[in-house]
Amino acid sequence: MNRRAFLLSATAPVLLAACAPTVQMAGTPGMDFIGPRFEDEVFVTFDGARLGLTRWTPDGTARAVVVALHGMNDYANAFHFAAPVWAEAGIVTYAFDQRGFGRSPARGVWGGEALMTEDLRTCVDVVRRLHPDLPITVVGESMGGAVAISAFTSQRPPLAHRLALLAPAVWGWSSQPLPYKTALWFTAHLAGETVIRPPRWVTDRVQPSDNQEELIAMGRDRLMIWGARNDTLFGLVDLMESAWAGVGRLQVPTGYFYGANDEIIPREPSLQAARRLKPSDRSALYAEGWHLLIRDRQRERVIADVQSFILDPEAPFPSEPPIIPGAPTRRNAPAV
Numbered sequence: 001m002n003r004r005a006f007l008l009s010a011t012a013p014v015l016l017a018a019c020a021p022t023v024q025m026a027g028t029p030g031m032d033f034i035g036p037r038f039e040d041e042v043f044v045t046f047d048g049a050r051l052g053l054t055r056w057t058p059d060g061t062a063r064a065v066v067v068a069l070h071g072m073n074d075y076a077n078a079f080h081f082a083a084p085v086w087a088e089a090g091i092v093t094y095a096f097d098q099r100g101f102g103r104s105p106a107r108g109v110w111g112g113e114a115l116m117t118e119d120l121r122t123c124v125d126v127v128r129r130l131h132p133d134l135p136i137t138v139v140g141e142s143m144g145g146a147v148a149i150s151a152f153t154s155q156r157p158p159l160a161h162r163l164a165l166l167a168p169a170v171w172g173w174s175s176q177p178l179p180y181k182t183a184l185w186f187t188a189h190l191a192g193e194t195v196i197r198p199p200r201w202v203t204d205r206v207q208p209s210d211n212q213e214e215l216i217a218m219g220r221d222r223l224m225i226w227g228a229r230n231d232t233l234f235g236l237v238d239l240m241e242s243a244w245a246g247v248g249r250l251q252v253p254t255g256y257f258y259g260a261n262d263e264i265i266p267r268e269p270s271l272q273a274a275r276r277l278k279p280s281d282r283s284a285l286y287a288e289g290w291h292l293l294i295r296d297r298q299r300e301r302v303i304a305d306v307q308s309f310i311l312d313p314e315a316p317f318p319s320e321p322p323i324i325p326g327a328p329t330r331r332n333a334p335a336v
Helices: 003-018 082-088 113-130 143-152 178-190 200-205 212-220 230-249 267-274 299-311
Strands: 042-044 050-056 064-069 091-096 136-141 162-166 254-259 282-286
Touching (some): 064 082, 064 113, 064 299, 082 091, 082 299, 091 113, 136 299, 143 162, 254 267, 254 299, 282 299
Parallel strands (some): 064 091, 162 254, 254 282
Antiparallel strands (some): 042 050, 050 091
């Protein structure tokens, strides 16, 4: 090896480290900070950051509470079909826009696993103060499911009673094809701020749902994000790896819901994750389900099954779906 090649090989790791992917950092609350709380459409979290908040409340007595986490590039509106139905059953839903998404600050910049899980813990704590006598379920869709898994398997899990995972994002490094993860590592470190927008031929072939009207509405929604920075994608895959590996360490009653037509989170890592569930957990596979299970055309079935789990994790699912293949979970037998 000549001297020039040696110098390049020696300095390359330093240069790449200097171009580390950008991740949001926790802020410092001002002197007037009075602690985490909910305002009208704002969740003030542990460091004073003001995250977007949407809530759905029942007209009568509340029976249970949901803390809802949306997926990648989405925001709290992800639950606009499900939450009103749950409210009719006495379920209060609080959905907040995670850091970097929707109405929250630093749109497009990755919030980071540590901050995102701490926001979830904080939100659950606020909900516990507001509803001290009600069971709390965290419902995480896609990326939100991955955040929830990471939080519930950490040293300080949220003090919620159960967890519902809607097509959780578990497509981590262990499952990514070698060319994908190699290219992503280099682009995240060398061109992290570059926004990647999928070409039309990809978006035409890969669909998150069979509900075309909803997909059109999402496309017109200015709070949605289309495309992602390289370093945000890198952070997402890191998070998905944590979720994929962490399912087996979940201690709360867990429901895992997955669509057979999911084109966003591949089948194999999803089945691998579901196989790590406890026998006391629940799982459901929907033959007509896609990735956005609570927005699909057959969403009523999933919404009703998740509602059943929220109110009683021991109760049979109303739609009697089969379990996820290979999952050790109990059969979804009809009610007797």
